[in-house]
Amino acid sequence: QESDITIAVSIPAATHGWTGGVVYHAEQAEKEIEAAFPNIDIVLSTASSATAQVSSLEDLSATRDLDALVILPFTSEELTGPVEQVKSNGTFITVVDRGLSDTSVQDLYVAGDNIAVGANTAHWLADQLGGEGEIVVLRGIPTVIDDERIQGFSEVIAETDIEILDIQYANWNQDEAFTLMQDYLAKYPNIDAVWANDDDMLLGVIEAVDQAERDDIKFALGGNGMKEVIELVMAEDERTPISTPYPPSMIKSAIYMTVGQFNGQAPMRGSFLLDAPLITPENAEQFYFPDSPF
Amino acid sequence: MNSLAHRAATKNARAPAAEVLRAEGLSKAYGAITVLSDVTLDIRAGEIHAIIGENGAGKSTLMKLLSGHVTPTAGDLLMEGQPLAFADSVEAENAGIVLVHQEILLADDLTVAENIFLGRELRRGFMVDDRAMNRRAAELLARIGSVARPRHRVGDLPLAQRQLVQIARALLDERKVVIFDEPTAVLANDEVAALLDIIRGLREHGVAVLYISHRLDEIQTLADRVTVLRDGRMIGTWPAAELNQRQMAELMVGRELDMLYPNKRAATSEEPLLSVTDLEVDQGAQKASFAVRPGEVLGLGGMIGSGRTELIEGLMGLRSSQAASVVVNGREISHRSVASMMEAGLVYLTEDRKGKGLLLDEKLAPNLTLQALEAVNPATILDRRAELAALRKAVADYDIRVRSLTLEAGKLSGGNQQKLLLAKLMMTDPSVVIIDEPTRGIDIGNKSQIYDFIDAMVRAGKACIVISSEMQELVGLADRVLVMRAGRIVAELSGGEINEGNVVYAATSGAHGSTGEDLHDHSGRTRRDS
């Protein structure tokens, strides 16, 4: 079987829950599409850093004739130039999650909105707390995603009387979140709510709060729509009644949309913004994928 | 010392020369341990000044004080009348005083030439001038009779060659005072002769030489004056011509001395305790077959580099080797390793006590019992009390001069390290003992103790193989001598055939059992008559 269309997919390596989900969905898409369209070859490549991602772009474009590239860039600034390089060979470019600094490079853009993840959570929380209270925040690994979420969140909070008591890195790691939350609890006798900017960390937070048997904490919120947390939402948990989706499956959608360019369906171009609506007990079912690792 | 004797005549009494260096009331203490107290010494240009004393008397310490390696706790140094203090050995070297250490101090990973020129590399422009350094190193090595090549990696050289490299290093520049701390302990006779010539050459050039050795014959032929140390104190300084070897020895130990070598034993014909057939050691020995019987001391002679150490290390499974058969105590050993040999009753004492013998950073007790852990501690748990008892016994039995039982092994004097090593080996209660250079660095008083010890062991029905580069020792001790050359056993001497001439002849050119020129047979001189 000759495959005459090559689509490269470049994504971050599975280093924590969310990127793990991305890899999972990308591999799913690869299997499904290669089975359905024998003329399409999907080449999947993961990278553990921006540098490695640039390297793999170079490798892919130097050794194959790429018809399309689907990329979830580590950072915008660092990947813009290299992706531009790939495009100059006539490759169709689909960018997922984070836009490039030069938006003219991307033919198709499936955007996540990290600022909205932070902002929507903050709005909901401000409502529930009546615009006042004391909260603590856990942030992830110092990267653009993390920065944007925190930015979205703190801009909204800044307009209320809610005080952010503390904000520290927990590297999107359950253990570190657990440890950090224990320390927050030791340090502050009263905490009204916790926000961990990712559900992975939220699990650690919840464990620490349970252990301390503290009932001052009214809300423990995360983001990203991790399977375990959506289960909590579905069970109408009082402390974690919502989450925000940031589905790693966006990579799969993007791959399908890109394939659409080549298999005779209506070609799609432009930007598709994934919103970050609140996941509530009412709509949780829609966001629940029991088979996904995330 | 064979070649020394006829040179002794050339030595003549000289007029007292100018004093270069003077030590006034030098003392050194480590914490509460005083190792040297109130030593006063004058060192003169164009003179060879020997320092003698028992193991642990403080000779090395005194030399380290004079050469800036160690700072005194009391006392003064005067150089050409000017008081001075060295911050470190480099300052002392700049002032013209250099020490050739008892322990070999070289960078193993560097080449011979790189070591010799370390710290004073020759340069051409920005670059080091390797060609010039290699050339000069080659000249220097040839002059002192070393066959090492400038480009050899020092770590790959045998001990003797490393010692010569160390000496070459010291002789590179013009010095006022050159100190040799037991330079000949690891050298063979011809190398010793070459070195002594070099030292005499230094004297001719007006250099002041300080010389430490336990080989009193060397002292007698070489030195102009002799200073005796005992227990860290100065006993006195005498013109060498006024002392004979026996007097020197008695000044050192402070009592009358027994004669050196025990009487030889009657030949036995019992089954061998160890018999080796066709042992082949990779890059070492070829087709070696030998046996040693109970009640016998087997000597292993040969020039340095003839492969004696390799042969034995191969036998012990420490190097890759093959053998048709190795039988110890009637047991055929199929898998040779130090542990299995030890179990069968065979142990080996290395010539390289610093690199392969002792854990210099560890205390005495762990060192002593390392090989005999099972014997000292029958249970899994360590029996500290038994270990301490063993240490006390070893210290007494082997006369290890140590002022604290909790010292690290590296802080013992060289000779006492050797005694500790011997004690460690005997902890396993072996029936065959192979000793590579048994008395390296051991003082004359203790030498006879070690010989007696070997004798007693053998008389009790055990067997001993002695590798020695000291001809006299070999001749005085062994009932039978195997001579090796270029990895092969080329001669077997027994009974009356054993003399220095025969050994040397076989080691250099001889055929089996042939009798060479009987050069200097002193074997009877120090033998006990009873």
Next chain:
Amino acid sequence: MTTAAAPVATAEEKRRIRWADLAPFIALGVIVFIGILINSNFASSANLINVITRSAFITIIAVGATFVISSGGLDLSVGSMMAFVTGIMIMTMNGLAPSYGSWAIVMGAGVALVVGGLCGLFNGLIITVGRIEPFIVTLGTMGIFRAFITFMSDGGSLPIDRSLREAYRPVYFGDFLGIPYPVLITLAVVLLGAFLLYRTKYGRRLTSVGSNAEVARFSGVNVSRVRTLAYVIQGLCVGVAAICYVPRLGAATPTTGQLWELQVITAVVIGGTLLRGGRGRIWGSVAGALILEVIANVMVLSDMVSEYLVAAVQGAIIIIAMLAHRFTSSR
């Protein structure tokens, strides 16, 4: 003369060494004292128990690392190995839970020990039989174990079966007479480790190998076996750590145990074990692990540094602590 001078010298020698050995404990004391000054909550029993309990993992692994490092080796794979062992253990427990109920936990724990020991054996054999730098080998196996856990969890998380959760939870959160179980387990591991290192023939041989492998070989010590065993002990410690770890968060993820290897080595070295081998200090390693955990805790409790700079301050404190030790103990 030998006997006359000996007693004085012995006593002196002993005192000096004791003082240097105490350094990590003094450092720990000073940091705890600073913690108390900075934030009154620090000394609350809840906080202290938290800190001590969660230092259990690093401490247990550090005990094993003390063996490896004093034998002259190094193990960079412990963090990944821990994640891998955790993953295997959870999969085993989940698989056995339907048929064996709570017994699946015990069987899973057994599997964790076996797998940990085997991982250590693998490291040890490649290092000793293959005669390759431990740094390279364990860097390689670090990648391998990490990849395995990522593969096993599909890049996501590998949670323990709900039915086992409640039964298993107390192993981390429970206590006996007020002392949390992980602390008790740690204490047992430390005592066992100290016994093995200081009181047995094996410990003696291990130290001799680290001090000078050539001397050990010439003394009939089976150097390869002693070294390999050190890695096996390290693996078993990782297994024990995994057993304490799972009940805490109930899952293994690809980030489990990340960078623990560096923390472990730091704890061991702060504790006074020589990185070049030949001297092991089990209790020092315990103090080292506590120092790291307390510093992290104090950093969060104090309000003084920007979140961006926490890592800088931690790094600086460790360096300063070592410097202070150096300059006080060298007088």
Next chain:
Amino acid sequence: MTTAAAPVATAEEKRRIRWADLAPFIALGVIVFIGILINSNFASSANLINVITRSAFITIIAVGATFVISSGGLDLSVGSMMAFVTGIMIMTMNGLAPSYGSWAIVMGAGVALVVGGLCGLFNGLIITVGRIEPFIVTLGTMGIFRAFITFMSDGGSLPIDRSLREAYRPVYFGDFLGIPYPVLITLAVVLLGAFLLYRTKYGRRLTSVGSNAEVARFSGVNVSRVRTLAYVIQGLCVGVAAICYVPRLGAATPTTGQLWELQVITAVVIGGTLLRGGRGRIWGSVAGALILEVIANVMVLSDMVSEYLVAAVQGAIIIIAMLAHRFTSSR
């Protein structure tokens, strides 16, 4: 008779050493050969140039690491230091761009070298003056530098001014007679490094310090100065790497250079430099860096292993390469 045996031994000795020295290059050859078998595109000049060009960073830093390691030291901070230097450099360039235009690039590059050198000096002084294990010190400064870049970029990213981008780009992407500039720069650094290590007094002394510091001290070598200088050289190399790095990605982030320290040390050790010091192999380090980069490249080109397992295969290849080397060269 001694003289008779000696020449043979010498020749034999020489041949053996040469052969062992060639090992990393043979390993590189074998891996390249496997690459060609696996994917025909591997040998395309475009791909090879890419691989060689991007190995520039690790190679340049590895040259410095060869100095540090052969002096008996270790530097775990190079990755973070690289990020920090990159950050400072970008801030300088951005600050100067309005007034100096393209000259800001040259000035920024100068600043990178100075800052790199100072960072190295800082490491070196703490290690030598404070007499603390290099492992601990550089682990500490690794945290410190990483925190600084996080602080400087506010946890996000620190991009270079657009006005400078075009002028600076060629430093990574341009070429001279078909040879990319980074390759030329690397070659210059390697040649300079080899000259310094093998042909100068300093290099000789450095190796002696790594081999036996005590002997070096007795020989009048200022051990502390030699060691400190090795870290400064390492810092300067990091500065040069930063200069080549910025035009490629155009920004510094808190994750820049993460884990490079491990890659660098691996490259150096694969290249034949002894981790305990005393022997440095600059060209071996170059081969080591290329081996790592080629393995990663072959992994991307071949589509054979699950994405989750890439790290495992890489780790395994490195171990197998070292094992193969050991077992072929010991015959």
